[in-house]
Amino acid sequence: MLTFHNVCSVPSSFQLTGIPGLESLHIWLSIPFGSMYLVAVVGNITILAVVRVERSLHQPMYFFLCMLAVIDLVLSTSTMPKLLGIFWFGAGDIGLDACLTQMFLIHCFATVESGIFLAMAFDRYVAICDPLRHTTVLTHTMVGRLGLAALLRGILYIGPLPMMIRLQLPLYKARVIMHSYCEHMAVVTLACGDSRINNVYGLSIGFLVLILDSMAIATSYVMIFRAVMGLATPEARLKTLGTCGSHICAILIFYVPIAVSSLIHRFGHQVPPPIHTLLANFYLLIPPILNPIVYAVRTKQIRERLLQILKIQTKIRLQLSFFTMVGPNGNESSATYFVLIGLPGLEEAQFWLAFPLCSLYLIAVLGNLTIIYIVRTEHSLHEPMYIFLCMLSGLDILISTSSMPKMMAIFWFNSTTIQFDACLLQMFAIHSLSGMESTVLLAMAFDRYVAICHPLRHATVLTLPRVAKIGMAAVVRGAALMAPLPVFIKQLPFCRSNILSHSYCLHQDVMKLACADIHVNVIYGLIVIISAIGLDSVLISLSYLLILKTVLGLTREAQTKAFGTCVSHVCAVFIFYVPFIGLSMVHRFGKRQDSLLPIIMANTYLLVPPVLNPIVYGVKTKEIRQRILHLFHVTPLTSDR
Incomplete structure (x- = not known):
């Protein structure tokens, strides 16, 4: 009672x-x-x-x-x-x-x-x-x-x-x-x-x-x-x-x-x-x-x-192997599986390194799910900027999930083999989701441009149906640009070592193992980078130049407020593009095959943005910050965004 x-x-x-x-x-x-x-x-x-x-x-x-x-x-x-x-x-x-x-x-x-x-x-x-x-x-x-x-x-x-x-x-x-x-x-x-x-x-x-x-x-x-x-x-x-x-x-x-x-x-x-x-x-x-x-x-x-x-054969396949099936002419072969590596030279430490990596993955998943939940339940956040943020969170969860579980299996169980088709699927997922994320960041830059340079037209230009169409366009664009990559890889014969130099499958890493002319793969990869990452970064830079031009004509208080609405997006842009560009440069021009730098940068490129984006938006966005504090019954201090 x-x-x-x-x-x-x-x-x-x-x-x-x-x-x-x-x-x-x-x-x-x-x-x-x-x-x-x-x-x-x-x-x-x-x-x-x-x-x-x-x-x-x-x-x-x-x-x-x-x-x-x-x-x-x-x-x-x-x-x-x-x-x-x-x-x-x-x-x-x-x-x-x-x-x-x-x-x-x-x-x-x-x-x-x-x-x-x-x-x-x-x-x-x-x-x-x-x-x-x-x-x-x-x-x-x-x-x-x-x-x-x-x-x-x-x-x-x-x-x-x-x-x-x-x-x-x-x-x-x-x-x-x-x-x-x-x-x-x-x-x-x-x-x-x-x-x-x-x-x-x-x-x-x-x-x-x-x-x-x-x-x-x-x-x-x-x-x-x-x-x-x-x-x-x-x-x-x-x-x-x-x-x-x-x-x-x-x-x-x-x-x-x-x-x-x-x-x-x-x-x-x-x-x-x-x-x-x-x-x-x-x-x-x-x-x-x-x-x-x-x-x-x-x-x-x-x-x-x-x-x-689990019927995982590990002894020979995890070290030195040729995954070749010799054809009738005796010199062509097709891949059946690849061998992923962890951190060369740090094999003894991989077990312990897996714990912080796993913690970061859990933080990324929980952080992005929290962002999605807060935007969904808080009606005041049903605006284009926050809907785009939900898309970004969803993509971050998918990108990290496409690689981290396999990486944990490598570090904890030494389960380094991955079937050829699974490798191509992982490659397509990583590259297409990255292309989609770049498009969403471009859409967010466009949203900031309209909100600051044409505030009276913002509500009519970026309606909820139009935001949904932009999100759908990002998905279609990323999938269409990256779909040829696994098709081209599927056409190549492989007769060299099947050991990849990363903890997950990247296009530029897989194609280097082929024993045929890969100029088509190289050229198409450059076209994709230029038409997606390159073009998007140029358009984002252009949008912020126009925003800067408009903001400089405002009063000091208005300038601070206007810039404050862009800080989170600018941070997210740098968090995404800097590791991506750095990884691409290392792959194109790096000469040392035994260097840990490409592997560390590859893991950073897939894990750091999903971890930092929710933190950046949670800290810098007043509405999201207050909602999180409200969930834990903590009274926030009054502060401007």
Whole structure:
């Protein structure tokens, strides 16, 4: 039942709010949360299956990893189905006993997971500091007992929490929990009685689990480090420390979010509720997602078994190969697949470089989706400039998605092969979408020209149907200009190495591998660059010259305001054209084949604009900035755009 003022009652159920303050976004938030939950479940079940069927993995470290996978499945499943029910159906009601059960499962298995991490640290300590005794100390029986001890410790530590709430705090001043799941402190704060015992006991458990376990793990790694430093060669040191890399990553993934969430609960009174709740959900969802990825990528046996399951032949094809099928004349061939490379010379660092790249990709996708959502829901933004911005965001998502998933597969799983037709499709997508983006930037320049030089005609010239036609023209133009490229490549015979010099398929990169005359490809590529990028940049420059001429005739205040409406577009133009032109120049005139510069510039050209465009427009556009702050219930400071 609902309560009012200071009236206390015995509730039969509580009401979970989901993400407080972001109720209007629940249906959209369900997409990334549902996707992450699915990835977590599939990833951890895959780890369990691989360790079970691969006899070489029947070792203590991998048994502990299986325990970790089971715990992650329990933690994510104890919250995510209910959270998705809230997002999709508004099903926030949860019975008192169900709430206490959920609370017990979350805190108990988080404690068990900490115990497993401690056991894994002990395993690494024995394996490195006392390797001759490793098999006798950590027998299968001992591993089972350590896992059981971690489970019993979690039950004993957390068991009193729901009992104390049930017996000592029967009355509550409200039944609405401003959270997406039943967290101990979120429930206790609603109680009418004295909750000091609950607070003290909660802090004690936090100390016993977080502090003592982390100190014990840190101590084990200090001793491991001392032992490693005593090894004879740097190679032996690196190899030994490499066996600890996955465990260290998993520890940081687990302890950092839980520590941040706990500190915010205790001391973060100024943190907005949406941020607080999102962090609490990430603490339960991020470790189950990342742990399988970290161990699959860093553990050779698991990685090879996964590749075998996926029927990816990697050993010879990933290094030196000729993809030729010799024809009747003995000297012509046709391609069946290509080999993409990551970062030559940085192969050992690719696993770690993938994390910032993946983070940038997620930022790009979320940032551009946010721009599209805000423009769609804010009626004051239904103007040509913002509709063009939505087109730009959609293109940025497609451009980054056409290359980044494959790039992550290269960096994490060494999955470098790509079928010939898939390569041509990726090439067409990248080049055609880039042409479309250039056209949209030109349309935005035209919009600024009309708005500043002919403001009275702006509403009649750039009507919504005309804006839609311009967008359609951009799509048709990009597709028509780039469609001949894969057709020309399809006609070429290939008899050289099939190893491309990038992490994705570019026209100028693929055509260099052909063993025939490629003058047609070169000439058409130059024509496309001149007629698309070259012409568009000239027209954009011309539009801004006309804008500059008009603005200089205005008063100083009017000049500042007029220029302010163009700043975001000018930044977007530079963000797009500078990497594109730089990459084209390097490809046309660069001589060093082993240089990292073309590869870094190619990745920059596809990733930086999708990341920066939403940031530029979000910061520089007052309406979008205020709408974003409004979503998070932050009061913006008054400022001009």
